[in-house]
Amino acid sequence: MRVLGIDTSGYTNAIGVIDGEQVLADFAFEAKTDSLQKIVSHIDFALKSAGLTLEDIEGFGVGLGPGSWTGIRVGVTVGKMLAFSTAKPLSGVSTLEVLAYGAGDMVTPVCPIIDAGAGDTVYAAFYSARDGQICRNGDYYVGNIAGLSEMIKEPVTLLGSEAYHYRDLINSEIGTSGISIQAIATAPGGSAVAWLANRRLQQGDSDDVLSLTPLYLKESTARVFRNKYLAQER
Amino acid sequence: MLLLGIETSCDETSAALVADGKVVLSNVIATQLDLLQKYGGVVPEIAARRHTELIGYVIKEALDKAGKTLADVEAVAVTARQGLIGCLLVGVAAAKSISYSLGIPLVGVHHIEGHIFASLLSNPRLHFPHLCLTVSGGHSMLLHVQDCCRYELLGTTLDDAAGEAFDKIAKFLNLGFPGGPVIDKLSTQGNSKAFRFPRPLLRANNLDFSFSGLKTSVINAFKDRLATGEALPQEDIAASFQEAVVDVLVAKTMRAVDGREVSAISVTGGVSANRRLRKVFQESCQKRGLGVFFPELSLCTDNAAMVAAAGYARLSRGEVSDLNLDVIPNSPLELQRGG
Numbered sequence: 112m113r114v115l116g117i118d119t120s121g122y123t124n125a126i127g128v129i130d131g132e133q134v135l136a137d138f139a140f141e142a143k144t145d146s147l148q149k150i151v152s153h154i155d156f157a158l159k160s161a162g163l164t165l166e167d168i169e170g171f172g173v174g175l176g177p178g179s180w181t182g183i184r185v186g187v188t189v190g191k192m193l194a195f196s197t198a199k200p201l202s203g204v205s206t207l208e209v210l211a212y213g214a215g216d217m218v219t220p221v222c223p224i225i226d227a228g229a230g231d232t233v234y235a236a237f238y239s240a241r242d243g244q245i246c247r248n249g250d251y252y253v254g255n256i257a258g259l260s261e262m263i264k265e266p267v268t269l270l271g272s273e274a275y276h277y278r279d280l281i282n283s284e285i286g287t288s289g290i291s292i293q294a295i296a297t298a299p300g301g302s303a304v305a306w307l308a309n310r311r312l313q314q315g316d317s318d319d320v321l322s323l324t325p326l327y328l329k330e331s332t333a334r335v336f337r338n339k340y341l342a343q344e345r
Numbered sequence: 346m347l348l349l350g351i352e353t354s355c356d357e358t359s360a361a362l363v364a365d366g367k368v369v370l371s372n373v374i375a376t377q378l379d380l381l382q383k384y385g386g387v388v389p390e391i392a393a394r395r396h397t398e399l400i401g402y403v404i405k406e407a408l409d410k411a412g413k414t415l416a417d418v419e420a421v422a423v424t425a426r427q428g429l430i431g432c433l434l435v436g437v438a439a440a441k442s443i444s445y446s447l448g449i450p451l452v453g454v455h456h457i458e459g460h461i462f463a464s465l466l467s468n469p470r471l472h473f474p475h476l477c478l479t480v481s482g483g484h485s486m487l488l489h490v491q492d493c494c495r496y497e498l499l500g501t502t503l504d505d506a507a508g509e510a511f512d513k514i515a516k517f518l519n520l521g522f523p524g525g526p527v528i529d530k531l532s533t534q535g536n537s538k539a540f541r542f543p544r545p546l547l548r549a550n551n552l553d554f555s556f557s558g559l560k561t562s563v564i565n566a567f568k569d570r571l572a573t574g575e576a577l578p579q580e581d582i583a584a585s586f587q588e589a590v591v592d593v594l595v596a597k598t599m600r601a602v603d604g605r606e607v608s609a610i611s612v613t614g615g616v617s618a619n620r621r622l623r624k625v626f627q628e629s630c631q632k633r634g635l636g637v638f639f640p641e642l643s644l645c646t647d648n649a650a651m652v653a654a655a656g657y658a659r660l661s662r663g664e665v666s667d668l669n670l671d672v673i674p675n676s677p678l679e680l681q682r683g684g
Contacts, residue, residue, distance in 0.1 A: 147434050148671040151441045155668070165446060180390065181431050184397050188438035191401050196415055196446030321401035324394075331390035337383075 112312060113163065114170045115154070115193075116305030119146045119186030120178025120206045121225070121272065124153045127301025128161040128168075129309060135161035137302040146185045154189075157301070170199055170317070172308025174206040174299055175326040177234035177251070178225050183325040191320055200317035202308035205326055209299040210270045211238035211245050212307055219293070220248065223270040224259070224277050227329065231255045233277070234328055237267070253328050260284035268293040346660070349407070349418045349443065350653025351400075353436030354428025354456045355483060356380070356387045358399040360407035361649035362418070366657030369466065370411035372643060372650040375399045381522045386512070393431035400439050407649070415447060422656020425453030425666070426676040428483070433672035441668055452656040453666040456647075457678050461490055462658065463640040463651035464611040471638045476607050478598045481614035481646070482508035482523065485554050485594075487601055488678070490611070493658055496678050499601050500552030507590055508616045510556035514563055514586055518579055528583045529619050535580030537588035540566055544593050552601050559589055591622045595629050602635065609636035618645040 113135075116127040123139040124146055136157045142149055158164060173190030176183040187203070194201035210223035220239040227234050235252040238245050252259055260281045267290075269278050274294035281292055311317065330338075348366070352359040361372040377395050381387065408414060423440035425433060437453070444451035460479040465471055476499075477488045485502040505513070508525055515524025520531065542562050545555040563586050570577050598610060612626055617639050630637035644651055 145671070147438055148669050150438070151445045151668040155445070181393070181434065184393060184431070184435055185438050188397060188400060188435050189442045192404075192439045192442035193446055195401055195404070196443050321405060322398070324398050327394070331388065331394070333384060333388040333391060 112169050112309050113167055114172055114305040114309045114312065115158070115168045116172040116301045116303070116308060117154070117186045117190050118174030118206055118209060118299045118301060118304050119150065120174050120176040120183045121298060123298060124150055125174070125299050125301040125304070126153050126157040127303070127305045128157055128163060129302055129305040131309070134302045135163065137300055139298055139300065146182055150185055150189055165193070165197060168197070168199060170308060170312045171201045172304045173201065173203050174209055174304050175203040176206050177227070177326055177328040178206055179228065180325070180327060183327075187323065187325050191323055194320045200312050201320050201323065202311045202316070203318050203323050204304055204307040206299050207234065207236045207251065208238065208245060208247065208307060209303045210297060212303045213297050213300055214268065214270055214295060217268070219266045219268055221268045221270050222263075224274065225271055226273060227253060233259065235259055237262070251328055256280045257284055263290060263292070266291040266293070268295060270295055270297050272296060272298050346419045346657065347413065347417055348653040348657050349404070349421045350649035350651075350656060351404070351421065351423040351436045351440050352459065352647055352649040352652045353396045353400065353432050354424045355432060355647055356392045357647040358396050358403050359647065359649035360404040361653050362407055362411040362413055363650055363653035363657065366654045366661070367466070369650045370413065371407045372648055373403050373407045373410065374646075374648050375403050385516055385522055387429070389429045389431050392429065393435060396432055396435040400435055404439065415443070418443075418447065418449060420450040420452065420656065420660055422452045422454050422653050422659075424456045424459060424652050425670055426673045427456040428674060430672055430674040433674065437670060437672050441670060445668060450660060450665045451668065451670060452659050452664065453670045454652050454655045454659065455676060455678055457484065457486060458494070458655045459651040460613040461488065461496070461611070462654040463644040463648070464613045464638050466651060466654045467640040467644055468611075468638040470636070471609055471611055474607055475609040475611050476598060476601055476605070477611045477613060478594060479614040480507040480594060480612070480616035482506055482512055484614070485556075487552050487598060489601070489605060489607070494662060498678060500554065500597060502554040502556065504555050504557035505560060507554065507556060507594065508614070510560050510590060511616065513560055514583075517564055517567070518582065520579075525615060525619060528587055529621065531580050532584035532587045532621060535578065535582070535584030537584040539578065539581035540585035542566070542585055542589040544589055544596075547593055547596055552597050554593060554597065556590065559586070587619070587621055591619070591625050594622065595625050598626075599629055599633070602633070609638060611638045613640050613645065615646045618642055
């Protein structure tokens with residue numbers, strides 16, 4: 112199956128094109144401020160590099176985040192509307208899972224970490240390999256590094272663009288507990304998005320093109336304040 | 346030529362199908378009224394999230410209602426300028442994707458230009474040149490529409506938009522959101538001469554507006570009465586406030602007619618739905634032998650049909666946006682002046 116994968120939740124427009132097991136194109140364009148402006152041109156470039164046109168694509172994958180809220184909306188809206196316009200299936204995938212997939216064969220559990228853009232708040236999750244599949248252990252984590260450190264009870268490999276920075280922070284939190292923390296600096300890749308989407312689409316599992324929404328994991332600040340206010344009223 | 350219009354610049358998610366810039370086949374508008382009432386106004390992040398949830402449904406419904414499929418669509422027009430950046434972005438991302446998928450032209454439109462075309466769309470007898478007063482919760486502008494897609498900005502608000510003043514006064518009086526319709530309704534039962542509120546900038550030698558001071562004056566009058574224990578007739582406050590806004594809008598527009606070769610006035614935007622404003626404009630224009638035109642009610646507030654109409658005008662002039670179209674939250678309309 113030929114699948115186009117898109118992830119714009121970070122600082123790049125990550126675009127990948129795969130045909131089954133084969134990667135035909137995989138690009139990450141710096142797009143911290145011009146993600147929307149360039150996204151369709153980037154997709155066009157990736158398709159041309161793969162020697163394909165949009166009509167050749169049989170399914171779409173899109174990174175749902177977590178990450179930059181505005182950034183995710185670009186990729187998710189583009190993914191939804193490309194799938195809608197071409198009447199092809201769409202699969203949304205967690206960007207944390209995309210990072211975990213990028214780690215390849217895992218010997219130890221991995222913990223992808225994404226900056227949540229508010230102080231030292233991060234989005235994270237733990238994944239391990241079972242029967243050749245990546246499985247998430249427990250819920251997504253949203254909170255500070257101290258809280259995340261408390262969850263680490265066994266050797267783990269941190270993933271993400273700031274993995275080394277977080278390793279230092281976590282090491283200073285857990286001190287001399289003797290738990291080995293590895294780090295691999297990595298960004299979500301378009302072909303990883305496409306591969307995870309392909310795996311679902313092959314099983315006939317896809318998302319509803321119209322209702323698919325980003326994985327924000329955090330409420331908007333206005334909603335948080337309002338809920339606090341209402342709680343005080345009570 | 347069949348155009349798909351998309352509008353997400355503020356809190357309305359809208360898609361429309363318009364034939365040849367004239368015939369509205371569908372105009373689907375999903376309001377965020379529930380959110381507005383909950384938060385007492387537009388919260389950009391919450392509005393952007395809602396646009397992302399709704400955009401696909403709204404486009405599909407616009408196609409279904411018009412009895413068309415995407416294959417029938419020949420071009421996509423989208424609001425790309427003037428509005429909340431995170432909200433504009435959702436519409437533009439959708440429009441680009443559709444344009445690219447179908448291999449059809451894309452055209453980015455200025456939101457205010459959309460409002461100008463809302464009136465043209467509703468009134469085949471409205472021609473160029475004319476004056477356009479566009480008043481809503483987000484803007485208040487007086488424009489000389491010299492020709493198709495040629496505009497001169499004559500005046501604008503220095504602080505609050507007219508509709509914003511309605512919203513804030515309604516919020517202060519605990520009347521809910523949005524304030525326009527509720528003040529319009531309440532005013533019919535009130536005495537518009539009960540309070541003598543200021544007419545800001547009425548005597549100033551320009552065509553600009555200011556509503557912030559008027560708003561403060563209304564709030565102070567309310568508080569004074571509250572302090573002295575006098576009755577607080579909400580109807581009278583609403584009617585007197587509305588009369589002050591209407592007076593200024595009409596007077597300044599009439600002043601703009603002087604020395605310009607215009608025979609018609611067009612009043613657009615959400616506030617143009619106000620019944621008192623329509624009535625006073627009709628009376629004043631009749632006296633001076635001017636034509637006056639308003640959009641039909643469904644085209645007063647933000648909608649995608651007006652965006653499709655403006656986009657068609659741009660396309661007819663050979664103007665097409667490329668796939669690198671970006672959003673600009675604050676963009677002067679004059680930048681768009683062609684010809």
